[in-house]
Amino acid sequence: MSSPTTFHGWLAHDKSAANGTMTWSAFAPKPFNPIDIDIKISHCGICGTDIHTLRSGWGNTHYPVCVGHEIVGHVVRIGAGVTKALKLGDRVGVGAQAFSCLEDGCEECGKGLEQHCAKMVGTYNAKYPDGSWSMGGYADYVRVPAHFAIRIPEKLRSEDAAPMMCGGITVYAPLVANGAGPGVKVGIVGVGGLGHFGILFAAALGCSSVVAISRRRNKVADAKAMGATDYIATSEDAKWARTHARSLDLIISTVSSPDMPLESYLRLLRTGGQFIQVGAPEDKLPRIAAFGLIGKGCKIGGSQIGSPEQIEEMLKFAADKGVRPWVQTRSMKEANKSVVEMEEGRARYRYVLVNEEGGGKAKI
Structure with missing residues (x-):
């Protein structure tokens, strides 16, 4: 397995993106660091945060941006410095957080509260310490530090696990x-x-x-x-x-x-x-x-999302208890249409984009 040097995704170029004007375009991911992994995306849920960001509702968005932080896919590249027990081909999920300092002296990270770290980086529309910008999951691949990727239990379907990565843990x-x-x-x-x-x-x-x-x-x-x-x-x-x-x-x-x-x-x-x-x-x-x-x-x-440990706990709980969200899958090709319909309140109750080329299968 391997990943390309250039990723492709649905890019928002201005505030009109929330009205369905994203374009499928190439973009350069953040530089690959030893602690990073690359994930070939099969599923990505549509979250309300995506729409707020597309239209700059919570402040000025850094365009172009690829939103999406309810990601499920398979690991295709692992950095030499990754200590987490991951291997190529593992099915993992990524939520709304992609980085925190993880330093010994950090009060939040030391208590397993990475989501409250002062250096927290969101999975999209946020700046890493090296100055690069995070890009999300309406795409074919995503690159994130391995600490924030969580293995998905076998009992959970990918389309069910995806919206749990943000909506569920929230x-x-x-x-x-x-x-x-x-x-x-x-x-x-x-x-x-x-x-x-x-x-x-x-x-x-x-x-x-x-x-x-x-x-x-x-x-x-x-x-x-x-x-x-x-x-x-x-x-x-x-x-x-x-x-x-x-x-x-x-x-x-x-x-x-x-x-x-x-x-x-x-x-x-x-x-x-x-x-x-x-x-x-x-x-x-x-x-x-x-x-x-x-x-x-x-x-x-x-309350703000949850830590990687809490997300892992939630996924296990959902698998053990048979918790299944009410989802409607859509082809990744229908991202613009799906975002508009999500804003119109038509989802019952979560849309999940499926990347057929990434191994997913949409049931519309």
């Missing part, structure tokens, strides 16, 4: 970190790509109740099939905040809206409850009154 990590399990009542705000993972994992963790929270009731049947035990439609259920007050121990919010009814969500928490935000709006979160926290001793927090 909700799995805060669920586990904040005690989700038997006896715990969990609410998931947003029944979309992230939210559906939240429901699936909360149910698999054995939470005593899993409440799906969305604006409308059009996803009740889907949420119940995923494992939800109850459903709140905030725009249709009269006095929902009062009806369900003090009913949840933990809320994971996956929505990316600055207009969310945050104070009403806090009313749903029991004493000592926690509200964890993982969705990232392109604007600020709503204002809240301090008494929404003080009265019940509640906490608001946030």
Whole structure:
């Protein structure tokens, strides 16, 4: 096995890329370092972060950029300095992080919190220490430090594992970190790509109740099939905040809206409850009154993806528990169309691009 000197992928050249104007073009990957591996991509999930980046929603994007950080493929090149137990042909996944300092004196890396390292480099649209820019997985190959590649369990299909690399870990990590399990009542705000993972994992963790929270009731049947035990439609259920007050121990919010009814969500928490935000709006979160926290001793927090160790743990858990996301596969050739339809909210509930030349097979 080997990899080419030039990679090809869907490149965004300006903000219009979110409207479907990416071009399949050649690009030079980052310089190959001894700690790096090259992966021939077979699958790449479409994440909301991709769209925010394509349109410069979170700040100015460095164009041209190849997005995609829910990557699965096979190792085709291994650097001489790689110490991770990988071999050519291994099926691995890469999520939203491609680098951290991994230095002994780094407080975050030393605690296995690489995703919070001050020198963290995202899998795309981020600058490595050598000045090169990271490029993602809407492509034929990707090059990353081996530390951030995770072997995929045999029981998991590639199209299922791909969206777990970012979407899955984004909700799995805060669920586990904040005690989700038997006896715990969990609410998931947003029944979309992230939210559906939240429901699936909360149910698999054995939470005593899993409440799906969305604006409308059009996803009740889907949420119940995923494992939800109850459903709140905030725009249709009269006095929902009062009806369900003090009913949840933990809320994971996956929505990316600055207009969310945050104070009403806090009313749903029991004493000592926690509200964890993982969705990232392109604007600020709503204002809240301090008494929404003080009265019940509640906490608001946030969570960012997960470490390689946590991703490995999540993949094993998913394989053991039979957790399967609801995915729709699309040919890599349909990346532009798929991005537009993702933004339109048509995915049920995650699109995964399949690179047929990389060994994948799309089922449209």
